[in-house]
Amino acid sequence: MKDVDIHRLRDLYPRLWRHDLSTLPGGWTAIAERLLADLNEIQPSVPGEYGSPLFLLISFHGGFAVAFVSPNPELGTWNAEKSLALIEAVRRFNAATSAACEVCSGPSYIIVKETNGSHQQRLCQHCSDERLEKFEARSVQ
Numbered sequence: 422m423k424d425v426d427i428h429r430l431r432d433l434y435p436r437l438w439r440h441d442l443s444t445l446p447g448g449w450t451a452i453a454e455r456l457l458a459d460l461n462e463i464q465p466s467v468p469g470e471y472g473s474p475l476f477l478l479i480s481f482h483g484g485f486a487v488a489f490v491s492p493n494p495e496l497g498t499w500n501a502e503k504s505l506a507l508i509e510a511v512r513r514f515n516a517a518t519s520a521a522c523e524v525c526s527g528p529s530y531i532i533v534k535e536t537n538g539s540h541q542q543r544l545c546q547h548c549s550d551e552r553l554e555k556f557e558a559r560s561v562q
């Protein structure tokens with residue numbers, strides 16, 4: 422994620438922001454922003470209260486991201502409807518990251534793995550072709 426987006430989202434959602442979010446690739450910034458907006462709408466931060474009304478954790482590795490959320494029973498007003506809305510917001514995030522290119526947000530086409538297996542990335546057809554061209558150009562030299 423670009424620094425400008427990290428600062429913007431951190432300023433917009435200071436109680437929800439987690440460092441994990443900054444590790445997400447730039448192509449998934451809009452997906453992360455949608456998750457933060459959804460969570461903030463479900464249960465906004467409580468004025469005058471320190472802390473977040475819900476806990477958020479993002480696990481990101483090798484072309485996959487999974488969000489976990491848990492209501493903070495000490496803050497906000499929780500009910501069954503809000504709990505279901507949380508599940509839906511997480512489902513939307515998890516499905517969207519599985520369907521979008523990490524670089525350009527285009528439709529996911531392939532998960533590219535470098536030959537030594539150290540780095541794995543979800544890409545669209547265009548970004549995959551570009552990556553292959555760069556790789557082949559390096560190999561020819």
Ligand SMILES: [Zn+2]
Binds near residue numbers: 522545
């Ligand atoms: Zn792409």
